[in-house]
Amino acid sequence: MTLIFAHRGFAASFPENTMKSFTEAQKAGADGIELDVQMTKDGELVVIHDEKVDRTTDGKGYVREYTASDLRKLDARYKFQELHKKEQIPFLEEVLNWLKGNSMVCNIELKNGVFPYKGMEEKVISLIRRNRLENRIILSSFNHYxxxxxxxxxxxxEIAPLLTDGIYMPWIYAESIRAKGFHPHHRTLHDSIISLSLKHGIEVRPYTVNNEHAMERFIKLRTSAIITDDPAKGLAIRKACMQEN
Incomplete structure (x- = not known):
């Protein structure tokens, strides 16, 4: 069965990468969430996609130039101003602590391609181990090193490289870096790549799948998971596909 991962939480309807977005994804029935991690000036791991806070908050500037306490003062509701309650940028520790209360999988994307945050991997792994979530976490990144x-x-x-372009025999590349799967851009993903990767025991989880026809295609091809902004839509299409069978 194709799993439904909520991209930055339920980002289609709630502020991305906030606790509100994650809890709403859980309520919708998503099998997992995907989130992004950056590091503050004082070395705290925070959940935000962009290197800058400008797009998703009422602040300006780079995440790495803020202290954790100053970053928490920002409002992460951005385009969802109809929400009455201010949303903070979460700490990764806060999200992992919440995950202990459910059974969801969590795909943590290490956002260290632009700025190579020193010690990020060690800090993320330490938090995962402290919360005993090793078997429910997938680490992904465009930075394969x-x-x-x-x-x-x-x-x-588990690790899973993110891919923007199609590469030749990606299951072999995944195996070469000891990854159990890979996360390709959905437009680069041919049917044969899915079937051959799965045949070789490599998981395929395309991003960011929001189109209904694309969702249906990947679900019918038994793709390992889809990463989508709209988990409710993905779950409804999966249910319809299962009823057809």
């Missing part, structure tokens, strides 16, 4: 480093630090935590 970082993923290899993370695997060497903690071979018990």
């Amino acid at each position: 970082s993923l290899v480093h993370a695997f060497r630090l903690s071979p018990e935590i």
Whole structure:
């Protein structure tokens, strides 16, 4: 069965990468969440996609130039001003602590391609181990050197490289870096790549799948998971596909 991962939480209807977005994804019935991690000036791991706070908060500037306490003062509701309650940028520790109360999988994307945050892998792994979530976490990144480093630090935590372009025989590449799967851009993903990867025991989880026809295609091809902004839509399409069978 194709799992439904909520991209930055239920980002289609709630402020991305906030606790509100994650809890609403859980309420919708998502199998997992995907989130992004950056590091503050004082070394705290925070959940936000962009290197800058400008797009998703009422603040300006780089995440790495804020202290954790100053970052928490920002309002992360951005385009969802109809929500009455201010939303903070979460700490990764806060999200992992919440995950202990449910059974969801969590895909943590290490956002260290633009700024190579020193010690990020060690800090993320330490938090995962402290919360005993090793078997429910997937570490992904466009920085594949970082993923290899993370695997060497903690071979018990799954890694999955993010791919923007199609590569030749991606299941072989995944195996070469000890990854159990890969996360390709959905437009690069041919049917044969899915079937051959799965045949070789490599999981395929395309991002960011929001189109209904694309969702249906991946579900019918038994893709390992889809990463979507709208988990409710994905779950409804999965249910319809299962009823057809």
